[in-house]
Each structure stands twice: as C-alpha cells, then as structure tokens.
Amino acid sequence: MKVDVTTANMRILECFSSDTRVRMIELMNEKPYNIGELAEALGLSSAIITKHILKLEEAGIVATENLAGKRGTQKRCSLKLDQLTLVLRSSAAEEQPDQNQLTVDLPVGQYSAYEVRPTCGLASTEKLIGMLDDPRYFDDPGHTKADLLWFASGFVEYRIPNYLVGNQSASALSISLELCSEAPKYNDNWPSDITFSVNGMDLATWTCPGDFGSRRGQFTPSWWVDTQYGLHKTLSITDNGTFIDGVQFSGTRIGQLNIRAGQELRFRISCLETAVHCGGVSLFGKGFGNYPQDIRVTITL
Known part of the structure; x- marks a missing residue:
C-alpha cells in the first residue's frame, strides 16, 4: 500500500507517532493477539490498548474480529497490511496499471x-x-x-x-x-x-x-x-x-x-x-x- 504524505492521510501517519502502537505492530507481526494478550505483553490496561487498536483499525493497518472466548467475546487483532510505502513526491506514485x-x-x-x-x-x-x-x-x-x-x-x-x-x-x-x-x-x-x-x-x-x-x-x-x-x-x-x-x-x-x-x-x-x-x-x-x-x-x- 502506498500513502501520500499529506494532511489528508494524518489518520495513517499518526499511527507511527506512538511507541506503544509501533510495539503493538511488532507483536502482531508474529501472530494475532487479543486485547488482553496485548495489554499483558506491554504492561498496559486493556482500555488503553483498545484505544490504540481503534486508531490502527481506522487507519486500515490492523483488522479485528470478535470471537467467542472462555469469558465471553474477545477481540482478535491482526495486521491487515504487509507493507506501507510513504510517497513524498506525488509523481513517484504514478505507475503503469497492472496488466494482469x-x-x-x-x-x-x-x-x-x-x-x-x-x-x-x-x-x-x-x-x-x-x-x-x-x-x-x-x-x-x-x-x-x-x-x-x-x-x-x-x-x-x-x-x-x-x-x-x-x-x-x-x-x-x-x-x-x-x-x-x-x-x-x-x-x-x-x-x-x-x-x-x-x-x-x-x-x-x-x-x-x-x-x-x-x-x-x-x-x-x-x-x-x-x-x-x-x-x-x-x-x-x-x-x-x-x-x-x-x-x-x-x-x-x-x-x-x-x-x-x-x-x-x-x-x-x-x-x-x-x-x-x-x-x-x-x-x-x-x-x-x-x-x-x-x-x-x-x-x-
């Protein structure tokens, strides 16, 4: 995925301004996590983790789904993107369409x-x-x-x-x-x-x-x-x-x-x-x- 570095894409760009969100991305690179597991791994409350996940989800970086757990439902979080490229010059984004x-x-x-x-x-x-x-x-x-x-x-x-x-x-x-x-x-x-x-x-x-x-x-x-x-x-x-x-x-x-x-x-x-x-x-x-x-x-x- 390519993202132009413009104010219109601040929701995505802001995701990388937080050490916590970057550490969450590092963890989910290994496997999906639920909210409780992320909270335990990072030593933070589930409420704080939920707020960070919401930002990552709104930016299209993380996907979530509700699954049945031992104590009711749990939200499983996984990376939606494999890579993201920042485009500083708009001309660099111009590509020939994929013929396939x-x-x-x-x-x-x-x-x-x-x-x-x-x-x-x-x-x-x-x-x-x-x-x-x-x-x-x-x-x-x-x-x-x-x-x-x-x-x-x-x-x-x-x-x-x-x-x-x-x-x-x-x-x-x-x-x-x-x-x-x-x-x-x-x-x-x-x-x-x-x-x-x-x-x-x-x-x-x-x-x-x-x-x-x-x-x-x-x-x-x-x-x-x-x-x-x-x-x-x-x-x-x-x-x-x-x-x-x-x-x-x-x-x-x-x-x-x-x-x-x-x-x-x-x-x-x-x-x-x-x-x-x-x-x-x-x-x-x-x-x-x-x-x-x-x-x-x-x-x-």
Whole structure:
C-alpha cells in the first residue's frame, strides 16, 4: 500500500507517532493477539490498548474480529497490511496499471437489486434522498447518487462489470469497501452479521462490532449527524479459499465461482433477519466515512 504524505492521510501517519502502537505492530507481526494478550505483553490496561487498536483499525493497518472466548467475546487483532510505502513526491506514485488485473469502482448507490427493511435510507453528499425509513425510495431515480445507504435487514446487490475476453479466467477476486452495522441514530456496540455473496453463493459472514457515530468521519459531510464511518474490509477469493482481511472465513475457492468471459457477476451484501446478530448494514461511498473510495472490485487474471 502506498500513502501520500499529506494532511489528508494524518489518520495513517499518526499511527507511527506512538511507541506503544509501533510495539503493538511488532507483536502482531508474529501472530494475532487479543486485547488482553496485548495489554499483558506491554504492561498496559486493556482500555488503553483498545484505544490504540481503534486508531490502527481506522487507519486500515490492523483488522479485528470478535470471537467467542472462555469469558465471553474477545477481540482478535491482526495486521491487515504487509507493507506501507510513504510517497513524498506525488509523481513517484504514478505507475503503469497492472496488466494482469481488471479494477472497477462501484458507487454504493448503483445497486441493481435490493430488499430492505427500516430503519433505512439513502444520502448523497448534499442531502437525503427521499424520506427516511421508507424502502420505496430505494427505487428513486436519485438513488444512483447515494454515497451512503443503510438498512436494518435485507440486502443490496450490485452487478460487477466483467471485462474478461476470450479464454481469460480469474485467478482471484478482491472486493474492498467501508461498512458497519445500522442502529437507530448510532450505537458503537451494535453487532451485526453481514454476509457477502457472489453469483448467489454465500462466501463469508463477518460480524461487525457496531454502528460508529461517536466522532465525525474524516470525509463525512458536516451536515450529517448520525452514523459517521465504518470499517474498511477486503473480501478476497483465491485458489486457497475465501478471506476477509487475510483471515480465512470459508473454503470456497475462486474456481467454484466459474468466472468466465461474458458471465455476469452479482455481488450481494446482506443482513438476514434470521442471523444471530441482525444488526443491519451501513455502506459508505467515497463522500462519507474514513476512506475516500467506493466499492472497489479487482479481478486478477
């Protein structure tokens, strides 16, 4: 990952101004740790470690997941990045595109199908789209301009352009996006089981820990007062299985999706009413949250 040294990337740059955070990165280079293990290794309280982990997670350097432990749930923390390059001159970041990869960004409002239940709604960077908690407005022609959408249960589905030609086939599929749970207003402790599917095949279910709104998202418009940002997650399907932020979630391999030239790809994000944690979905585009990107899809040949 390359990062321009600019004020827009202070969330990332500030992560390395703390000895504690750097020591945490050193530890997680060896293996994943839970909050308690990091606290014990560094001789600090769990509350302090949690604050540092939140900064690293918001910067996209660390990934976390809630797992069942002997004394309730525990948060497992692991490195999300293998390397990070600081770019001092913007011209140094200019590279030729990888000829073995096909990448497309899907605006969050350009879904092709949906089924949602309140609380729900859509917003562009300038205003609300339609009325709150009325699923009918997901059909509003203005939905394509949405940079934020949310729903308590149901799904949104996107058509991924397939630019494969001839005998080309996919060796990997990567989808990165910013999302979180959906609670009325917001609730930082609001778990939600969010399922990702491609072409009707469920690939992974990730439990988001909350709906984040206690502080403003870096790119969230000043007029917006509810959910502020999400967590940046990367879903990867390879020959070895399906992963989220490098952690394997299922054995489904890229070959099982049978991605070929001329075949439509359908990507669905859902929260089922039957889920253990039916906590909804909030999905962020480049105009909201902490990451200036839409849903980014990369197919590797």
